[in-house]
Each structure stands twice: as C-alpha cells, then as structure tokens.
Amino acid sequence: MNTNQEILQEKIRDRSAKIVILGLGYVGLPLATIFAEAGFNVIGVEPDSRKVEIIRREESYIQDVPTNTLAQLIQSGKLRATTDFSVLAEADAVSICVPTPLRKTGDPDLSFILVATDELAKFMHPGIVVVLESTTYPGTTREILLPKLTENSRLEVGKDFFLAFSPERVDPGREDWTTYNTPKVIGGITPACSEVASLWYQQALETVVPVSSAESAEMAKLLENTFRMINIGLVNEMAIMCDRLGLDVWEIIDAAATKPFGYMKFTPGPGLGGHCIPIDPLYLSWKLRALNYTARFIDLASEINTGMPRYVVSKVQDALNEQARPLNGSRVLVVGAAYKPDVNDIRESPSLDIIGLLRQKGAEVNYHDPYIPRITHDDWSLESVSDVIESARTADCVVIVTDHTIYDYQGILEQAPLIVDTRNALGDAGRNNPKVVRL
Numbered sequence: 001m002n003t004n005q006e007i008l009q010e011k012i013r014d015r016s017a018k019i020v021i022l023g024l025g026y027v028g029l030p031l032a033t034i035f036a037e038a039g040f041n042v043i044g045v046e047p048d049s050r051k052v053e054i055i056r057r058e059e060s061y062i063q064d065v066p067t068n069t070l071a072q073l074i075q076s077g078k079l080r081a082t083t084d085f086s087v088l089a090e091a092d093a094v095s096i097c098v099p100t101p102l103r104k105t106g107d108p109d110l111s112f113i114l115v116a117t118d119e120l121a122k123f124m125h126p127g128i129v130v131v132l133e134s135t136t137y138p139g140t141t142r143e144i145l146l147p148k149l150t151e152n153s154r155l156e157v158g159k160d161f162f163l164a165f166s167p168e169r170v171d172p173g174r175e176d177w178t179t180y181n182t183p184k185v186i187g188g189i190t191p192a193c194s195e196v197a198s199l200w201y202q203q204a205l206e207t208v209v210p211v212s213s214a215e216s217a218e219m220a221k222l223l224e225n226t227f228r229m230i231n232i233g234l235v236n237e238m239a240i241m242c243d244r245l246g247l248d249v250w251e252i253i254d255a256a257a258t259k260p261f262g263y264m265k266f267t268p269g270p271g272l273g274g275h276c277i278p279i280d281p282l283y284l285s286w287k288l289r290a291l292n293y294t295a296r297f298i299d300l301a302s303e304i305n306t307g308m309p310r311y312v313v314s315k316v317q318d319a320l321n322e323q324a325r326p327l328n329g330s331r332v333l334v335v336g337a338a339y340k341p342d343v344n345d346i347r348e349s350p351s352l353d354i355i356g357l358l359r360q361k362g363a364e365v366n367y368h369d370p371y372i373p374r375i376t377h378d379d380w381s382l383e384s385v386s387d388v389i390e391s392a393r394t395a396d397c398v399v400i401v402t403d404h405t406i407y408d409y410q411g412i413l414e415q416a417p418l419i420v421d422t423r424n425a426l427g428d429a430g431r432n433n434p435k436v437v438r439l
C-alpha cells in the first residue's frame with residue numbers, strides 16, 4: 001500500500017493536487033496565480049469579501065497580477081476565490097499567506113496566523129502539505145502551527161501530513177525578479193516535509209532552495225530583511241553625518257559604489273516603509289529579547305530609520321526659515337506618498353509620518369500621488385491634488401518623498417519655489433541649485 005507521502009507526491013506530479021491559498025494579498029494572489037498557471041486547481045480563501053467580489057468580477061487588485069491573466073485563469077476554472085474555509089476539507093496542499101504586523105507595543109502580532117491555523121486545524125486530514133509563507137520569528141512553524149494542527153487530528157507530522165516554512169521574497173512592482181523566478185527557500189519540520197513541500201513548489205517555481213529545517217528558512221528571511229534594514233540605517237546616518245560635515249552624501253555614495261567588490265549600494269531616504277523591512281527585524285529582536293539577548297544592530301538601525309521623517313521635517317523647517325518663513329502656516333506639498341516608487345502601497349510609508357508631523361507644526365499640507373487617491377490616517381484624511389505641477393507652483397515648499405518614475409521632475413523644479421528632495425529624484429539638476437535642499 002502506498003504511503004500518504006507517495007500518494008500526495010503523485011497528486012503533485014500529475015497536478016491533480018487541490019491547492020488552497022489562505023490570504024489573497026500581495027503575496028497570496030500572485031502565488032495562487034502561479035500555481036494555477038502551472039496547471040493546478042487553486043482556491044483562494046480570503047475573509048475580506050470585497051476582495052473575493054473583485055476576483056469574481058475577474059479583476060485584479062494587485063499590480064503584479066495582470067487582470068487578463070487572472071481573468072483567463074478564472075474562466076478556465078483553474079482559479080477561484082471564496083470566503084468559505086470549508087474548502088480546506090478537500091485540500092491537498094495549503095499555503096498560508098496572512099499578515100504578520102506588529103502590535104502597538106512593537107511586539108509581533110500573530111493573531112492572523114493563529115486564526116488561519118485554527119481554521120485549518122478543523123479540516124486537517126491525512127495526506128496534506130501545509131506551508132507557512134508569512135514572515136515571522138524562528139520557531140513559529142514548529143512551536144505555534146504544529147501543535148495546533150496535531151492537537152485534535154492526532155496526525156503525525158512527516159508521515160501523515162507535511163509542514164514547512166517558505167518565506168515569500170516578492171518585491172512588489174518589480175518585473176525582473178518575480179514570484180516565479182526568485183529562488184524559493186523551503187525548510188520542513190522533518191526531512192519528509194521538506195521533500196514534499198519542495199516537490200510541490202518545484203512544479204510552479206523556477207528554483208527551490210531546500211534548507212535543513214523550518215527554523216533555518218524562517219531565519220534566512222529575517223537575515224535578508226535585517227541586512228536591508230541595517231544598511232539603510234547606515235546610509236541614513238551617513239546622510240546625517242555628511243550634512244554636519246557639509247558634504248554631499250549622494251556624490252559620496254556614487255563614488256563608493258564604483259568599487260567593484262566588497263560594497264553594495266544603498267541610498268538614504270525619508271524613512272523605511274512597506275510591510276517587511278520596518279517590521280520583520282523587530283520579530284527577530286522580540287524573539288531574542290525573550291532569550292535575554294539584545295539585538296543591538298536592529299535596535300540602532302530602527303532608531304535611526306524611524307527618526308528620518310522628523311529629520312526631513314526639520315529640513316523643511318530650516319529651508320523655509322532661510323526664506324524668513326515659519327513652517328506654521330506655510331503651504332507644503334508632499335510629492336509621492338507610496339512607500340517606494342511606482343507602487344500603490346502606503347503601508348508604513350514615511351509619508352504618513354511626514355504629513356502628520358508637518359500638520360502638527362501648523363503647515364497647510366497637500367500631497368500628490370498618482371497611485372494613491374486618498375489617505376486616511378490617525379486623525380487626518382487628505383485627497384491627492386490633481387495637478388502636481390500647478391500645486392508645486394502655489395506651494396511654499398515641495399517635499400519629494402517618493403520618486404515615482406512618472407513625475408516630470410524638470411517641471412516640478414521649474415515651478416516650485418523651494419524643494420526638499422529626500423530621494424535625490426532631481427539628480428544633477430538639484431545639485432548646487434539654491435532652491436533645492438537634498439538629504
């Protein structure tokens with residue numbers, strides 16, 4: 001008689017394995033699409049009924065998933081979305097792609113993982129493979145998911161069912177490295193778990209990188225994001241130090257980057273944003289705190305990065321002061337609100353803090369972002385102005401926060417009376433220009 005592993009592997013190879021993706025956000029929807037394109041039947045379970053409705057209308061709300069691709073997969077019956085978790089009863093392979101934010105206290109908020117796992121636990125059956133994709137601290141898969149999935153089912157991991165962690169690395173908006181061709185690290189609870197999960201992902205992704213355990217896979221993701229966070233913290237501090245020294249940090253970074261080895265270019269900016277870099281390393285430092293260890297690099301970089309919006313506001317204040325204007329009552333236009341160029345994602349964006357701080361100081365703030373028509377945050381709500389050039393002309397100061405490629409920077413430069421450029425978006429045109437202040 002064939003084992004659960006053999007039966008499941010056969011279903012994976014012949015594409016008859018039924019896939020369920022829990023959470024159809026920036027990570028889950030592209031993943032669901034990739035598996036459906038590889039020939040599997042995929043059901044996405046998403047508690048947000050508005051998202052399910054949009055998918056049922058054959059439309060995509062994620063930039064990286066083209067609407068026509070999604071529509072074709074829905075029409076061919078390969079992909080569908082539901083709010084109903086009972087489809088898990090029929091699932092052979094489940095990927096969990098739910099949010100892992102921070103609580104107000106800065107501690108990990110695993111509530112979405114817990115709810116998704118509880119739902120899955122109700123429908124656990126032999127011959128199923130489960131992969132957690134949500135970024136989290138090392139130990140989550142083994143310490144949190146495993147007991148929940150085995151508590152009532154009495155299934156044995158590595159024999160009756162298979163459990164692994166595989167971090168998502170997608171960089172939304174990026175076209176050269178996608179969910180399909182970015183190598184995928186996978187670590188199982190047991191070697192059999194790694195084997196089954198890797199086999200599944202190999203059917204749809206270009207490269208799978210197995211590691212020895214779920215914890216190694218969890219930690220690999222945190223190393224990647226901590227590396228970015230710390231290097232961004234370093235160049236942000238470089239920008240502050242260069243300012244004190246009267247040096248041009250952008251010229252210095254470009255010069256350093258001519259070294260063909262041993263240096264990787266990072267650029268300063270108004271602060272960290274997005275769902276990953278500002279948050280994930282804090283999952284790691286939290287876990288280490290519980291083990292009586294202080295993750296000093298993370299704490300320091302976090303302190304510098306979270307201070308950047310305030311630093312930018314001080315730059316605006318100083319620039320206006322040079323023109324004998326107080327920030328209080330000045331018209332400030334924030335150009336770009338998304339956390340990075342060419343995306344419509346405003347999660348954790350430094351623009352939120354910058355707008356909030358400018359408002360606190362009495363500035364009359366407007367913003368423009370072609371991808372974000374309205375922002376509601378804390379106690380304020382703003383609509384994007386429609387004409388960025390005209391608004392730049394009538395502002396007292398323009399702050400470039402997000403360097404979307406769509407902008408006519410020359411036009412902004414010509415019309416604005418004063419510019420604080422936090423991204424070096426104006427390039428050489430901003431250098432030595434008396435009305436431009438750069439980071």
Ligand SMILES: NC(=O)c1ccc[n+]([C@@H]2O[C@H](COP(=O)([O-])OP(=O)(O)OC[C@H]3O[C@@H](n4cnc5c(N)ncnc54)[C@H](O)[C@@H]3O)[C@@H](O)[C@H]2O)c1
Pocket residue numbers: 022023024025026027028045046047048051097098099100112115116133134135136167168169170171172275276
């Ligand atoms: N966005 C990125 O660029 C990115 C990159 C790499 C890793 N990650 C990680 O991937 C995970 C998901 O991130 P995201 O950006 O896709 O988040 P998201 O908020 O865009 O999507 C998550 C989805 O899960 C849904 N959801 C919430 N609770 C659920 C439940 N119990 N069952 C099923 N679905 C549920 C939400 O409604 C939402 O649609 C996070 O851990 C994140 O850190 C994100």
